[in-house]
Amino acid sequence: MAMNCKPIPTIDERINDIRMRTAEIVNEDILPNELRLWATRQEGESMEHRREVLALRAEIREKVKKAGLWAPHLPKEYGGMGLDFLAHAYMNEVLAYAVGAASLFGVVAPNSGNQSILVKYGTEEQKERFLLPLIDGTMESGFSMTEPHNPGSDPRSLTTTAVRDDGQWVINGHKWFTSNGIDADFFIVMCRALDEGARPAKGDPMVQIIVPTATRGVEIVRGIGIWGRRESDHCEVRYSDVRVPLENMLGHVGDGHQAAQDRLGAGRIYHCMNSVGQMWRAFDLMVERARSREVHGGLLKDKQFIQGFIADSYMDIQASRLMTLHAAEKIDQGLQGARTDISAIKVFVPNAYSRVVDRAIQVWGAAGISNDLPLAQMYLGARTLRIADGPDEVHRVLIAKNVLGQYSKGEGWDFGN
Numbered sequence: 510m511a512m513n514c515k516p517i518p519t520i521d522e523r524i525n526d527i528r529m530r531t532a533e534i535v536n537e538d539i540l541p542n543e544l545r546l547w548a549t550r551q552e553g554e555s556m557e558h559r560r561e562v563l564a565l566r567a568e569i570r571e572k573v574k575k576a577g578l579w580a581p582h583l584p585k586e587y588g589g590m591g592l593d594f595l596a597h598a599y600m601n602e603v604l605a606y607a608v609g610a611a612s613l614f615g616v617v618a619p620n621s622g623n624q625s626i627l628v629k630y631g632t633e634e635q636k637e638r639f640l641l642p643l644i645d646g647t648m649e650s651g652f653s654m655t656e657p658h659n660p661g662s663d664p665r666s667l668t669t670t671a672v673r674d675d676g677q678w679v680i681n682g683h684k685w686f687t688s689n690g691i692d693a694d695f696f697i698v699m700c701r702a703l704d705e706g707a708r709p710a711k712g713d714p715m716v717q718i719i720v721p722t723a724t725r726g727v728e729i730v731r732g733i734g735i736w737g738r739r740e741s742d743h744c745e746v747r748y749s750d751v752r753v754p755l756e757n758m759l760g761h762v763g764d765g766h767q768a769a770q771d772r773l774g775a776g777r778i779y780h781c782m783n784s785v786g787q788m789w790r791a792f793d794l795m796v797e798r799a800r801s802r803e804v805h806g807g808l809l810k811d812k813q814f815i816q817g818f819i820a821d822s823y824m825d826i827q828a829s830r831l832m833t834l835h836a837a838e839k840i841d842q843g844l845q846g847a848r849t850d851i852s853a854i855k856v857f858v859p860n861a862y863s864r865v866v867d868r869a870i871q872v873w874g875a876a877g878i879s880n881d882l883p884l885a886q887m888y889l890g891a892r893t894l895r896i897a898d899g900p901d902e903v904h905r906v907l908i909a910k911n912v913l914g915q916y917s918k919g920e921g922w923d924f925g926n
């Protein structure tokens with residue numbers, strides 16, 4: 510089924526035009542090829558077949574670029590669309606209707622987050638060497654912050670160190686879940702900046718350093734197996750006396766934590782925008798099946814259990830969508846003021862996404878968990894999102910802290926702003 514996307518009367522013409530042109534590519538080029546575009550490499554698959562798939566992806570990317578729809582999150586001077594968050598949210602719910610479409614529109618984690626950090630904190634030389642190739646697709650990247658032996662929920666606990674020595678940073682540490690680690694040409698590594706001989710402590714300033722993956726001492730230990738799969742591109746990485754020039758630092762010593770917040774703040778809303786598009790798709794699949802599947806002498810659509818699924822999913826999607834648009838609008842007014850809303854959507858939307866996909870799977874029965882439909886993949890993605898980029902509990906704590914802080918100033922919460 511094609512996505513039903515018509516102009517929205519209350520938004521400006523430019524954004525409607527972007528949405529309509531995005532929907533056209535999704536409906537005409539991506540959805541009909543979806544199973545082929547993202548099929549995992551089969552044993553015995555010929556090189557010729559694989560080349561065809563890669564050529565098809567390249568062809569769609571070219572079409573997206575020609576249509577001026579490439580990299581909505583990046584400023585125009587770097588080849589992006591220069592959209593603000595709100596316009597991006599309106600566009601993204603359309604492109605995310607198709608599984609995997611984000612990468613065909615040049616906005617895929619972790620590259621998109623790294624690009625935004627390089628735009629904000631990078632020197633001209635760093636932009637030339639790392640940002641531009643990342644944008645044109647000739648380089649890949651990863652973000653290496655989480656460590657196996659320290660809680661990722663509390664990034665201040667990390668113990669990877671960077672010590673200045675003879676014009677270089679010397680990095681030692683152990684990371685994992687560094688996504689895109691297999692293909693990455695460089696990592697942005699979150700470290701504690703230390704004086705030589707000092708022991709790492711919670712109050713040490715954080716620093717983010719660009720580390721090319723070919724540097725001596727960078728060891729990709731493994732692509733961690735997840736969800737029963739033997740391997741993934743979420744990598745365990747050891748850094749042993751890795752030396753890179755001091756100029757590879759992003760911003761200044763002490764900027765690391767803020768840069769991570771900037772990156773994650775934006776990343777979280779991108780995840781929610783994607784989830785809204787995916788829920789929309791799951792909803793269409795569910796309703797379509799309910800209208801055609803006959804069970805116990807009647808169509809599923811006529812059973813009240815199933816009508817309940819449809820109504821509850823409608824409410825989950827509308828609430829998620831409006832909260833995401835609202836958070837995007839607030840980010841456009843300043844990231845700091847939007848932190849409560851970002852945490853609220855980071856909890857609410859992946860949970861709603863899980864519920865909607867779960868119901869869609871139930872309606873489809875066994876087919877729902879088969880590889881013939883994108884639902885199984887969505888289900889795992891939704892569950893994963895409740896942990897990645899900060900687990901639900903951390904965001905709930907932050908929401909409560911901000912609300913209570915406001916009341917302790919003698920003011921109530923202003924839901925209108």
Ligand SMILES: Cc1cc2nc3c(=O)[nH]c(=O)nc-3n(C[C@H](O)[C@H](O)[C@H](O)COP(=O)(O)OP(=O)(O)OC[C@H]3O[C@@H](n4cnc5c(N)ncnc54)[C@H](O)[C@@H]3O)c2cc1C
Nearest residue numbers: 652653654655660661662686687688896897898899900902
């Ligand atoms: C698919 C995937 C991709 C990822 N990609 C990257 C990446 O590219 N780069 C990177 O650096 N990291 C990445 N991560 C790591 C991710 O950011 C962390 O897993 C996340 O921040 C949680 O950290 P943790 O796994 O160490 O869990 P922990 O910090 O050990 O937390 C475990 C659990 O404790 C509970 N908890 C935590 N704090 C509280 C609290 N205050 N109150 C009550 N309960 C609490 C939560 O339920 C939480 O799930 C990825 C993770 C996944 C799953």
